[in-house]
Amino acid sequence: xxxxxxxxxxxxxxxxxxxxxxxxxxxxxxxxxxxxxxxxxxxxxxxxxxxxxxxxxxxxxxxxxxxxxxxxxxxxxxxxxxxxxxxxxxxxxxxxxxxxxxxxxxxxxxxxxxxxxxxxxxxxxxxxxxxxxxxxxxxxxxxxxxxxxxxxxxxxxxxxxxxxxxxxxxxxxxxxxxxxxxxxxxxxxxxxxxxxxxxxxxxxxxxxxxxxxxxxxxxxxxxxxxxxxxxxxxxxxxxxxxxxxxxxxxxxxxxxx
Ligand SMILES: Cc1cc2nc3c(=O)[nH]c(=O)nc-3n(C[C@H](O)[C@H](O)[C@H](O)COP(=O)(O)O)c2cc1C
Ligand code: SF4
Ligand code: SF4
Numbered sequence: 001x002x003x004x005x006x007x008x009x010x011x012x013x014x015x016x017x018x019x020x021x022x023x024x025x026x027x028x029x030x031x032x033x034x035x036x037x038x039x040x041x042x043x044x045x046x047x048x049x050x051x052x053x054x055x056x057x058x059x060x061x062x063x064x065x066x067x068x069x070x071x072x073x074x075x076x077x078x079x080x081x082x083x084x085x086x087x088x089x090x091x092x093x094x095x096x097x098x099x100x101x102x103x104x105x106x107x108x109x110x111x112x113x114x115x116x117x118x119x120x121x122x123x124x125x126x127x128x129x130x131x132x133x134x135x136x137x138x139x140x141x142x143x144x145x146x147x148x149x150x151x152x153x154x155x156x157x158x159x160x161x162x163x164x165x166x167x168x169x170x171x172x173x174x175x176x177x178x179x180x181x182x183x184x185x186x187x188x189x190x191x192x193x194x195x196x197x198x199x200x201x202x203x204x205x206x207x208x209x210x211x212x213x214x215x216x217x218x219x220x221x222x223x224x225x226x227x228x229x230x231x232x233x234x235x236x237x238x239x240x241x242x243x244x245x246x247x248x249x250x251x252x253x254x255x256x257x
Contacts, residue, residue, distance in 0.1 A: 003048040003247060005029075005040045008059040020050035020058075023240065025086060027158075048246035052083065061244035078205055080245055085210025086172040088236035093176045093209070098123065101207060101235070102178075104199035111188025117196045120179040120226060128177055131226055132217055133170060139223075140164040170216055174234035177214070179221065181229040193230035201233055210238040 005028075016035030021027075028044040031037050037058070051059030064081070093101075098121055105117055122128050140163050162169050171177060180197045182189035197213070204211045214232040222228040 001247065001250060002046040003051065004046060005044060005048075005050055005059060008051065008061075009037065009040075010058050010060060011037070013056040013058040015056055017055060019053050019055065019240065023049045023053045023087060025049070025084075047084070049083065052242050052244040052246050053240055055243055057244055059244070061247065064242050064245060078202060081242070082202060082205045083210070083242060083246070084212035085236070085238045086212055087239045088172065088174050088210070089239040091175075091237040093123065093236060095123075097207070097209070098176065101200060101203055101209065104203050105180075105196045108192070108196040108199050110182070110192040110195075111186060114183070114186040114188075114192070116183045116186065117193055118181050119196075119200075120181070120229070122177040122179070122226070123175070125173070125175060128171055128174070132177065132224060133168060135224055136163055136170060136220065137166055171214065171234050172212070174212075174236045176235040177217070178233045178235060179217075179226055179229040180231040180233075181227075190230045197231035197233055204233075204235055208237065209235055211235045 014036050016031070016037075018031065018035045020037060021029040021031055021035075024044075025047065026041070026043045026045055028041040029037055029050055030039045030041060048059070048061070051057075051061045052064075057063075065077075102119055102121075105119060108117065110117065122131055140160055144164060159169065178197070178200065180193040180200075182193040186192055201211045201213070211233045214234050217224075217226075217232045217234075218229060221232070
């Protein structure tokens with residue numbers, strides 16, 4: 001069932017702390033001047049981040065357990081605990097951590113065991129700006145010169161405006177970007193790269209790191225110096241504590257045959 005914040009919100013519990021607006025990737029939480037939540041915009045994607053970071057459990061979600069990774073085999077807990085992280089602390093991700101984080105790639109399945117996955121590591125904000133953000137800002141400003149951005153409609157217009165003004169709604173100030181790529185000749189290349197990235201994203205959670213998938217950077221990668229890739233993860237240490245679980249997402253099992 002898609003999470004609908006307006007249906008679950010218990011306004012009496014709201015203290016006006018503002019965390020839900022901070023974590024909302026869509027700017028969909030509307031508040032009063034005192035920070036109290038009043039409504040949710042229709043651009044809400046139902047990710048439930050407002051709910052799982054709310055210290056007052058205003059969205060009535062199941063509680064997180066703080067000590068849930070005491071045993072390595074608690075993999076379902078790990079899957080349930082994983083969230084896209086877009087609020088990173090200033091703590092840097094060092095070389096040793098990156099090496100450990102990428103170890104699952106060496107154990108990832110590939111079609112016909114073709115192997116050959118490569119991961120480009122962009123470590124540090126200066127490199128991320130130089131290779132990803134600056135070229136995108138330049139591109140939007142260039143298109144703006146020719147009034148080409150006026151054709152962009154709806155919520156995308158606000159996104160493009162923020163990029164043009166240099167706001168980082170692309171990598172969300174992550175300290176590390178990983179670009180996964182499989183050789184062109186691999187029959188299942190894209191799938192192979194996505195599987196490897198998935199394994200890395202889960203290991204990130206187990207290591208106390210956080211990540212989010214970056215479809216935007218992956219989409220524009222062919223026009224950047226980083227070159228075309230099949231999956232992109234932004235990684236860093238989370239700056240916020242999660243208090244609640246999101247409810248299970250909609251999916252279907254069909255018994256066939
Ligand atoms: C293929 C893919 C591309 C995504 N691209 C972006 C992106 O460009 N920017 C972003 O902030 N989040 C991106 N996300 C994260 C989704 O918004 C997020 O997974 C979804 O809202 C559910 O939240 P959760 O990851 O915490 O479960 C992407 C996720 C996937 C699977
Ligand atoms: S995080 Fe919770 S308590 Fe804080 S403003 Fe949002 S709904 Fe209110
Ligand atoms: S469900 Fe996600 S998109 Fe919707 S208001 Fe909450 S944080 Fe924002």
